Amino acid sequence: MLEHLSYSSVALYLSCPRAWSFRYVEKVKVPASTALVFGGAFHQAIENYIAGGTSGDLVEMWSTAWVEKTRDGAIEWGAETPESFFNEGVRMLTSDDIINTLKKIRPRRDEQGLMIERKVELRVEGVPIPVIGFVDCIEDDAIADFKTAARQWSDSKVKNEMQPLFYFAALDQMNIKHDWRFRHYAFVKGKTPKAQIIEHSRKPIEAGFLNEMVRGVWRGIDAKCFAPNPTTWKCSPQYCEYWNQCRGKYI
Numbered sequence: 001m002l003e004h005l006s007y008s009s010v011a012l013y014l015s016c017p018r019a020w021s022f023r024y025v026e027k028v029k030v031p032a033s034t035a036l037v038f039g040g041a042f043h044q045a046i047e048n049y050i051a052g053g054t055s056g057d058l059v060e061m062w063s064t065a066w067v068e069k070t071r072d073g074a075i076e077w078g079a080e081t082p083e084s085f086f087n088e089g090v091r092m093l094t095s096d097d098i099i100n101t102l103k104k105i106r107p108r109r110d111e112q113g114l115m116i117e118r119k120v121e122l123r124v125e126g127v128p129i130p131v132i133g134f135v136d137c138i139e140d141d142a143i144a145d146f147k148t149a150a151r152q153w154s155d156s157k158v159k160n161e162m163q164p165l166f167y168f169a170a171l172d173q174m175n176i177k178h179d180w181r182f183r184h185y186a187f188v189k190g191k192t193p194k195a196q197i198i199e200h201s202r203k204p205i206e207a208g209f210l211n212e213m214v215r216g217v218w219r220g221i222d223a224k225c226f227a228p229n230p231t232t233w234k235c236s237p238q239y240c241e242y243w244n245q246c247r248g249k250y251i
Contacts, residue, residue: 018228031076041065101195120170142181169207
C-alpha cells in the first residue's frame with residue numbers, strides 16, 4: 001500500500017505513468033544508474049563537509065560516501081568503470097572554485113540542529129497521503145539545493161523547476177520561516193570543474209498550481225491509469241531503466 005508520494009515520484013508519473021507503475025506498483029528491480037550513484041555520493045560528501053564546519057578532509061569524505069553508495073554492486077556502469085567515476089569526484093572536490101563555494105554555505109540552525117537534509121512534508125487537499133522530501137540545505141536567506149551537472153544550467157531550466165515550489169509549500173505548512181527565495185548550487189563537471197550558483201524567487205500563489213498538479217497525479221494513480229508515454233525524452237534505452245520491460249520488447 002502506498003504510504004506517501006515524493007516530488008521525484010510525482011515528476012516520474014508526469015513523465016511516464018508506466019515507468020511509475022514499474023517502480024512503485026510492480027517494484028521491478030533494475031540496476032542503479034551511474035548518475036544516481038554519483039550524485040548520491042557527491043551529495044553525502046558535501047553535506048558532511050558543510051555539517052562539519054568545512055574543516056574536514058573533503059576527499060576522504062567523498063571516498064567514504066562512494067564506498068557506501070557502491071557497496072551492493074547492482075549498478076549499470078556501461079562503458080565506464082567505477083574508478084573513472086571515483087576519480088571524477090576527486091577531480092571535482094579538489095577544485096578551488098567548488099571548495100571555496102562550499103566554504104561560504106551557512107546552514108541555518110534550529111532546535112533540531114543544522115538544517116541540512118531536512119525532511120519536509122506537504123499535505124494537499126484531496127490527496128489522502130502526504131508528499132515528503134528532503135531539503136538539501138536551508139540557509140538564512142534562501143532554500144538551497146545541490147546538483148551535479150555535466151554542463152551549466154540555463155535560465156529556462158531554472159525557471160521550469162517545480163521542486164522549489166514543493167519545498168516552499170511544505171515549509172509553509174510546517175511554519176518554518178522562508179522568503180520564497182531559492183538558490184541552486186550546480187556543481188559542473190566540465191573540463192574545469194566549477195560551482196554555478198543560480199538564485200531566483202517564487203510567489204506564494206504559484207503553490208496553487210503545485211497542489212493542482214499533485215491532485216491530478218493522485219487521481220491518475222488512484223484510477224490505476226498507467227499508460228506509457230513514448231513522447232517523453234525519457235522513453236529510450238539510454239534514459240529509461242524499464243525500457244526492456246516496456247517498449248524495448250517490441251523493437
